[in-house]
Amino acid sequence: MTSTPAFDLSGDVVALTRALCDIPSVSGQEKEIADAVEIALRACPHLEVLRDGxxxxARTALGRPSRVVLAGHLDTVPVAGNLxxxxxxxxxxxxxHGRGTVDMKAGVAVFLHLAATLSEPRHDVTYVFYDHEEVASRLNGLGRLVRTHPDWLAGDFAVLGEPSNAAVEGGCQGTMRVRITVPGMAAHPARSWMGSNAIHSAGAVLDVLRAYQPRRPVVDGLHYREGLNAVKIEGGIAGNVIPDECAVFVNYRFAPDRSVEEAEAHLRELFGSHQVEVTDAAPGARPGxxxxxxxAFVEAVGGTPTAKLGWTDVSRFAALGVPAVNYGPGDPLLAHKGDEQCPAPAIRDALRGLQAWLA
Incomplete structure (x- = not known):
């Protein structure tokens, strides 16, 4: 039996980042790190600590007129020889250098340090550290809390510690995946005129995608850029059969001024008579x-906010009526890479910015 590692939450935040990263916590294997986080937080007398899976x-209860939420996930993608x-x-x-330094244990370290050292923040603060972010949405720990303990996530504003080079990225795009099925009629290739080649007919779907001009709307002062792309194609039975069906899988990333229902209606109109089946969808989040x-947060951390081009868990806060932004140290382009790495000064800078906001 291995002992649960002890974290020094009030010490150097870079050392804390390394300690967090050095506990492997691939999605589904977060128990050890969650145990260590819980033990460390329970040692802080000014915090109430709760656990679900x-x-x-952890949260303060100081009777402040407003409450903010700082949230980060504890899991990582699989280790690739980088721990x-x-x-x-x-x-x-x-x-x-190492797995999790960018996505997103540097951000988690910053939040844990704040939780331990800010006993009298200007807002009441709820700190959320959750599991299963890097896998299927149905397993997401924050989503589970939304369903089972929404009161734990109540607040006026939230910060998600997604890596953003310590710049404020407002809201997030929505995402929708659809399967567009194109029918045909099977035949022998030697007598192809007796059938109808579904793969050839799928060219009409690809023509729509090639000609599509994505919107670039401004939402709450931030510029978003949509995207509509084929991401997979399936068709064919054998090398001597004209295919009787072809499916084109399309991913639509839409700005948060559109709801999921509006996004679906747009795709159905765009692809006309083709059979469109929604296989997955998640709403975006307005910047708030x-x-x-x-x-006050933007003023404290500095910089010019930009739109988040991608989907993140800020969407789950938006569904609860809590406006949220993405803010964390590290270059998001290095997330999940074998050479994942985060500058130590960026971690300390992010901590100073949040201290200026909350202290």
Missing amino acids: DAVV PTTTTGEGDAEMI LDHPAAR
Whole structure:
């Protein structure tokens, strides 16, 4: 039996990042890190600590007029020979290498340090550390809390620690996946005129995609850029059969001024008489930067907010009526890569920005 590692939440945030990363926590294997997080947070007398599965929630109860939520996931994609963590460089050039340094244990370390050291924040704060973010949406730990304990997530504003190079990324895009089925009629290739080639007919779907001009709307002052792309195609039975069916799988990333229902209606209109089946969909989230807590957050951390081009769990907060932004150290383009790495100064800068907002 291995002992649960002890975290020093009030010490150096970069050392804490490495300690978190050095506990492998691939999705579905978060118990060890969740246990360690829970034990460390329960040692803070100013926090109430709650747990559901491998999700740990800690919150203050100071009677402040507003409450903010800081949330981050504990799981990572599979390790690729990039643990334990290593460091290169010194000072402003110090770099932390290893799985989870970007996505998103550096952000989690910042939130844990704040949870331990800010006993009198200007807002009441709820800290959420959850499981299963990197796998199927139905398993997502934050989604589970939304369904089973929505009161634990109540707040006026939320920050999700997704890597953003410590810049504010407002809201997120919605996403929809559809299967477009094109029928044909099977025949022998030597007598192809006796059938109808479904793969050839699917060219009409591809023509629509090639000609499509994505919207670039402005939502709450932020510029979003939509995308509509074929991501997979299936068809054919054998090398000597004219295919009687072809399916084109399409992913639509839509701006948060459209609902899921509006996105579906748009695709059905776009593809006309073709059979369109929605296989997966998740709504976007508006930026919510007009909220006083959001404005104060942007002022404290600095920079110019941009739109989040992608889907993140801020959508789950939006569904609860809580405006949310993405903010965390690390380059999102390095997430999930074998050479995942995060600059140590960026972690400390993110901590200082959040301290300025909350202290």
